[in-house]
Amino acid sequence: MLIELVLLATTVVLARFGRVDFFHALNFPGRLTGAVLLAVSLTTLVGAAAVLDHWIRHCFAYSGLVALVCAFTALLTNVMLLLTTWNDGDSTFYEVVFSVLAAGSAVATFFVWRTLVMVPTPKRVAAAVIIPSVIAVANYGYQNLWHPNERETSPVITLSVGKAVLNKDRKAFAVPVDITLENRGDRSFYVLGSEFHAMAQRVSVSPKGRLREQWRTDADQWTKPSEVNPLSRWEIHQPGELVEAKPWIDFGLWIQSSDTFTTRVVAQLPLNTPYDQVTFYASASLARKDRLVLEPPLNYLTKSWGEKNVPEWVKKQQQKDSDFLVYRARVREDNAIDEFTRDPRYVTVYWRFGTHGASVATSIARLGEEAHIPSSTEQRKTSSRYGLIDLTTGPYVQNLWDIKSQR
Secondary structure, eight states, rough: HHHHHHHHHHHHHHHHHHHHHHHHHHSSSHHHHHHHHHHHHHHHHHHHHHHHHHIIOOOOTTTHHHHEEEEEEHHHHHHHHHHHHHOOOOHHHHHHHHHHHHHHHHHHHHHHHHHSOOOSSSHHHHHHHHHHHHHHHHHHHHIIGGGGSSSSOOOOEEEEEOOEEEEESSEEEEEEEEEEEESSSSSSEEEEEEEEEEEOEEEEEEESSSOOOHHHHHGGGGGGGGGGGOOOOSSEEOOOOOEEOOOOOOOTTOOOOTTTEEEEEEEEEEESSSSEEEEEEEEEEEETTTTTSSSOOOEEESSTTTSSSSHHHHHHTTTTTTEEEEEEEEEEEEEHHHHHHHHOEEEEEEEEOOOOOOEEEEEEOTTTTOOOOOHHHHHHHHHHTTEEEEEEEEEEEEOHHHHHHOO
């Protein structure tokens, strides 16, 4: 019988989604969705048995009523899953599956309702229909409306620059820098990428106050993010040059909630360096651990120089004296519905370094879409879905005159 087949098919699909979500979803909304889907799958299974009894066996007086409630519950759930797949999914297969199940559930509800001569205790029937409907709608709204807009949490990076120290032969010195990543929130984060870099500058002092036109020339440099210097009546800043760049925490690790990670990096320069200041920066790209799973950990993929299979925007940056190391990992979704109905996504991390500094950029996309430059709306949607956060700190300026005077 068609109605029974629709309910059994709904049972199988919902039980598959619900079991995975209930045991493996990364957050509470996903686990709650799994529990609801398992409950609905059990309901539709009971409905299939009630349909069989209502049309053939006639052993239970209210089997038709039970079949009606179960068919309507299946209809509501299949429609919501269809809307979710249309909105966020990529799978044509599941769009067809949920369209067929939704249509079949609608037909089943109509035909079962037509066979009922009267409905005993209509208030109870209304409650039986309304209660699962309210639960389903509330869960759908919680998962798709409230949850994406819940209060965000963000770790903090701090830098602490120590005193410069001479080496034994008094020909070089080192500046220690402590970097701290403090997670003050209640969410854990994957570290997708990190970088620390030091920029050195020549800063001469004018013997007399600089003219207004010279200040304007300094201000023109603010249009170039890599050449931003303070406006000063006395100081004459030359363009900074990269003297140190390195990752400061391993890619793919994570920092737990209410946890702190601290490391020390050291920048070394010769004592006769022509520079007057060293400026330190640190940044990190993170992703919330309750929004995605990295599988496998981030692995080195390619480099920008001497390689052809790199995005066009990377090639353009290469022509501007920037080099890239590229890492990649498979991304697993935080719930079964997205995992089954969306194409596989990969996180790609670009570690950039060049004469004008260093940085880390990340993207999450399907294979073959790495060259696509997302719009601001697409970026916000991806960042919200996967909990992507970019942290930066700096500039922290260290004057070198004290240490250089010890020659």
